[in-house]
Amino acid sequence: VRKGKTPEEVVKKYLQKVKSPPEEDCTICMEPLGGPSGYKGPGVGPVSKAESVGRLAQCGHQYHFQCLVAMYNNGNKDGSLQCPTCKTIYGVKTGNQPAGKMEYHVIPHSLPGHPDCKSIRIIYNIPPGIQGPEHPNPGKPFTARGFPRHCYLPDSEKGRKVLRLLLVAWDRRLIFSIGTSSTTGESDTVIWNEVHHKTEFGSNLTGHGFPDPGHLDNVLEELRAQGITEEDALV
Ligand code: NAD
Ligand code: ZN
Ligand code: ZN
Numbered sequence: 001v002r003k004g005k006t007p008e009e010v011v012k013k014y015l016q017k018v019k020s021p022p023e024e025d026c027t028i029c030m031e032p033l034g035g036p037s038g039y040k041g042p043g044v045g046p047v048s049k050a051e052s053v054g055r056l057a058q059c060g061h062q063y064h065f066q067c068l069v070a071m072y073n074n075g076n077k078d079g080s081l082q083c084p085t086c087k088t089i090y091g092v093k094t095g096n097q098p099a100g101k102m103e104y105h106v107i108p109h110s111l112p113g114h115p116d117c118k119s120i121r122i123i124y125n126i127p128p129g130i131q132g133p134e135h136p137n138p139g140k141p142f143t144a145r146g147f148p149r150h151c152y153l154p155d156s157e158k159g160r161k162v163l164r165l166l167l168v169a170w171d172r173r174l175i176f177s178i179g180t181s182s183t184t185g186e187s188d189t190v191i192w193n194e195v196h197h198k199t200e201f202g203s204n205l206t207g208h209g210f211p212d213p214g215h216l217d218n219v220l221e222e223l224r225a226q227g228i229t230e231e232d233a234l235v
Helices: 007-013 065-074 157-171 215-225 230-234
Strands: 015-017 053-056 062-064 101-107 119-125 149-154 176-179 189-192
Touching: 007 015, 007 065, 053 065, 062 065, 101 157, 119 157, 149 157, 157 215, 157 230
Parallel strands: none
Antiparallel strands: 015 053, 053 062, 101 119, 119 149, 176 189
């Protein structure tokens, strides 16, 4: 249980007041911003007219206050909020990756497309377990297939930068998630989250191998979408 701010307080922190709502619909509930929130789920208390609509401070998108609170409550309640329209992240986004281990070491071989450097092997290991409150089916077991999973990066300057950011992503529980595998169709299992990894070393039979000239830039972009940037690699 997280102590401190209530969901209402977290959401309010990222909002600016809106005096007169625009004549547009809230894209969370699809109801007019000038009227009440269409969200009627549990945990939504009353709200004064003056506070019924808020503008996200950085990107400017506007929503019903109660819709943002409902969206926050549907997530993992980590104190961060992501604009559902433009994906701007407020605060530090974390995920629901289950407990496990991330290790890495340099191996003295080159990857196809990176002949001038050695390689980094990352080893992820996550055991099966029981889902927590932040997972799709709390209390139900989850499976973990194909672990340990081995992944590869070139041991170049850019490859090492990607590694540093992946370590941040791991700490923020953003590398894996629990859900339905699009490869196997199995539900309640550990799956890759939205950051691509290369799991094939010397060949590319699966499409998850080398060479792939755009790979490191793609990963940096995917990490950015999770709120992880080069500044995070400096600390
Ligand atoms: P998924 O299939 O739901 O896919 C999620 C993301 O991971 C997608 O972006 C996809 O492109 C990417 N992805 C899928 N297969 C990948 C791979 N081999 N290497 C790198 N990225 C991959 O996610 P998932 O179920 O976690 O991924 C399936 C992979 O998990 C399998 O290819 C295998 O590596 C492993 N697995 C192994 C077993 C086993 O019994 N050995 C069983 C199931 C899955
Ligand atoms: Zn709404
Ligand atoms: Zn936005």
